[in-house]
Amino acid sequence: MSTYLKIISIGLLTVASMADGQVYPSTETAWVLTGNWQQPTAISELNTIKEVRRWEADHADVVFGSLQDVELNQKTIAMGYIYVHKLDCRPDEQQGWLHRHAYLNGHDPEKGYMHYKNDTQLTVPVQSQGLNYLLNGEPMLSLLIRNNNFSTARFPLTVNDKEQIIFHAAYPFENIVIDSNKHPELWVTRVNDDGDIGGLEKADVHWIQREGKWFGYINQRWLPTNAKFQGRELNTGNKALKAGYRSWVVALNWKSKAEVKGINIEPWLSIVKTSDKQAAATMLFPGWDPKNDPNNDGYVDDDEFLARTNQAASARFKHQARVIPTGKMWAGSCWYRTNFNDDSFNQNHANWYKYDWKRQGLTGAYNDDMAKLFSTNQFNVQFGGQILEAPIRAGTSKAAGYYAAKMSDFLDLVKSTTGSQWLSANISELNLWEYPDWPKQLRGVVDVWLREHYLSPAIGLERLQSYWDSYALSALGDKSLIMTTTRGGKSQQMPLSKQAWEDDIYTGLALYYLFNIPNKTYYHSWNQTFVYGSSNTHADPKQLDKTIWYRTGEPKNWAYQPHKLLSVDIGKPTTIPNGFEAVKWLSKTGKVATDDTKLEDISLEPANWFWLYRTGWFDDVPKDGVIARQYTQGLVLYRGSKYRNHAEFYQVDSIRVPLSGLYQKVNYDGSLGEPTQYVEVNGYEGVILKKVEKGLR
Structure with a gap:
């Protein structure tokens, strides 16, 4: 096909998809936490912050976060950022609003926080600077x-x-x-x-x-x-x-x-180093027992303290016993655990989101860090840990499950209060069916799942074949954002190489196309970090570990979204071609072919993955294999080793894989290669192919 025909073909297909209200023809796309825009310095297509913001608004179907403009938010589906299970140690606007409305309704705002009933000692693996607010x-x-x-x-x-x-x-x-x-x-x-x-x-x-x-x-x-x-x-x-x-x-x-x-x-909290090891530090939190405050004035005075009914609770004020997680936290954070056991506070809390979403023009919101609840990853309890508001002990699976169920009930209240059907949750790569701390009702209340850093170039076959839960969520009618990351890719080995970055992003999109479900998934491409935004990329030869693109000065979303590659229409996913064997899904308790609709008693949408190549046919996961998925106008494939992040697999010889028809390789710039019936595939590489139309052969 001539270059002219290639461009005309791609252009017509893109226009057709835009008519359906979707930015790109073969998948919907999303942004995560836009903001902190900067003037571009390395590209000519966008010159001002205003142009960057307009480009972002025009190149994603949904936003996880906010475009920080009411009018732009109202023109798209914008799910703002929420974190319902924490309230900041340093009060913010949200807490001001919650406290004010609690007082107006005759309620005690302290009921919005969870408290230790007994004195509790926790380990502190890494001290967050945010704790200094209380420690000082x-x-x-x-x-x-x-x-x-x-x-x-x-x-x-x-x-x-x-x-x-x-x-x-x-x-x-x-x-x-x-x-x-x-x-x-x-x-x-x-x-x-x-x-x-x-x-x-x-x-x-x-x-x-x-x-x-x-x-x-x-x-x-x-x-x-x-x-x-x-x-x-x-x-x-x-x-x-x-x-x-x-x-x-x-x-x-x-x-x-x-x-x-x-x-x-004068602080009542302190961090005690138990040895020279950084991880060997503890914090002692005083417990609050209402029985120690017989006159119910909210203060245990000296006489009451000496006569305490519960000698294991030493807090003078209830506030001092607020539950603070001390597991590995965000840098600079200090959080209290929200209490979901008080009906009046729950309604007040839900009303805040109704107020806040309306003023921002938001459709809904996504809740972050769904795995950071009440288990040992947040609470390594040395002694104590009993919770005043609930029959649980912090740092246990029972506590995490109990709290998750209460949080699910609260999220349901948020939906009924706001009228939103766009409630999302960030669960990263965790499996809702196989993670013991999450109750079944959580699957019923969340509409959209954010799979943060879900796919990476060196993900490997074993992990891919365990990701059946994406198709189970779709079978429930839910949507998902599938995020690809460059973590573990060539760009981390060669941070200043343009080709390495483009290879990682290209492979990321090929991997995403294995999970793409029309009208149910969104694609988002990101770098190796968990820091999101719209600021410019930076590259520093002296700090390669902090380099997030091969050059400085490109808006991040512009850099990481392969918009020319996305503009090529490969159609929609379809069934496995005749003569090819289905890849198997592997769960903790069973296995099933990827074209099946059931994994034991769990409903699945068929993924229709098949093997184009594999070493040996005896194991469900080969040492080396190429997984493929057919599209109505294309084909996507990925070659991986059995295990992930084996750097040496990038160095293996390429293999020539025969195709079931005539295809053209889609290049990073959106151009098409020569028609071919085979393709060369390197280790940890994805390939996107466009089916050659009969009239153009």
């Missing part, structure tokens, strides 16, 4: 009032006798630490009927100087208030306070000029 007793906000003007207090600073510092804490406390040459007078706030600051009351404080700092024990309790006094907001931009988070406020003033280096709450 940091405030939500410190304000300096000078000449009746408010500004954020930036320490160290000098405070004069007519000036004041307003200290906002996210939780109740009894000990404050002042790094100053003299201690101040301390006033606590009185709350009025609107929840605002109604006035100040001088507190009874016992001051002790130690190591150049003043430690103040506040011998009284006070209630949280809105950050407002006489209609004026005592806030310089804190989103949680602005949204209605009630904080515990104290006012500090000095009788004479003072140098103040810092103010913090």
Whole structure:
């Protein structure tokens, strides 16, 4: 076929598919967490941030996240980002909204958090910097009032006798630490009927100087208030306070000029190193038992503490017992576990999503990290672990299953409250039928599954043949985003090679086409990292491990989506050609051919994978093999070794595989090779082929 005919053919097919409302002819595509756009510097097709954003909006059928533009979100299917099973240790806008509406409805916002019933010690394999907020007793906000003007207090600073510092804490406390040459007078706030600051009351404080700092024990309790006094907001931009988070406020003033280096709450948490090994560290969390607070004022005073009914619970305030996972977390994170056992908070929580999705123009949302619940990957319990709100012990499979079931019920409430049928969950490569912590009802509430880093160039045959659950989810009527990653590919061996990156992305699309189900799957291509966004690529010869493309300056989604390759129409998946043997699915308990519709009692959509080549016919998974899938206008195939990530398999000799008809290889730039009845395939390589039309032979 001439180059002219190739271009005309591809163009007509693309236009035809666009008429059906789909961006590309043979599959739908998606973005994940767009944002942080930058002006391109390495391409001529897109020159401005506006052009990049418009290109992204035009080149995906759905968005997992947000286009961060209400109008653009409303023109597509945008599933915003949610994480229903955590609330941040440092309060954010969401918590401000939740607390405000809890108070408005006469509910205690503390019921939205889970708490340890007994003192609990957890191991800390890697300390997250986000924990410093609690470990250092940091405030939500410190304000300096000078000449009746408010500004954020930036320490160290000098405070004069007519000036004041307003200290906002996210939780109740009894000990404050002042790094100053003299201690101040301390006033606590009185709350009025609107929840605002109604006035100040001088507190009874016992001051002790130690190591150049003043430690103040506040011998009284006070209630949280809105950050407002006489209609004026005592806030310089804190989103949680602005949204209605009630904080515990104290006012500090000095009788004479003072140098103040810092103010913090004396922390009740600490990390203890048990040896020189990084992983050998622990945290002790005090437990909260309501029986230890007989007057029900939310504080266990000294007399109550000595007479505790439950001596294994040492928290003075309920807040101190909030459940915090200490397993390997995101860098900079610190999270509380959400309580799904309180109906009033659940409805309040669901109402937040209804409000938030509407203002952003979102169709629904996807929930991240579905495997980080209550098992040992988040809670390695040394002792304790009993949960106040549930009959479970953290760090057990029972706890994870119980919590997942409650979370499923909550997600169902979110759907009924918002009216959305686009609720998604990130389960990565985990199998819902074979992962013991996930209850059956989770499969019934989620509409779309995000399979993060699901396919990689060196995935190998054994793993591919265990991925039957993708077709089981489809049989339920669910949709899936199938993400391909360059992790383990040629580009990690040769990070500055254009060919290596293109080979990895090409093989990724070929692998995806093995899983493509029309109207039920979305394709997304990404690099080796878990950091998403729309910023530009970077390449650094001095830091090859941080190189994410062969050159700097291309918008990431532009770089990783092979749009010219996707524009070639290979039709839709079809049945196995005559004379070829079906590949087998392998589960933990059985096996079945990929053209079957049942795996034991689990319904499947037929995948119709078949062997084009394999070494030996006795094992279900050969040492070397080529898996293929027929399309109405094409053929896709992948050659792998039995096991994944064997770098030496990239070096094996290519093999010549005969084809069942006349095909043209689709090149990365969308052009077509010469018609052929065989194809050369290297180790860990995917190939996409276009069927030669009869009239053009």
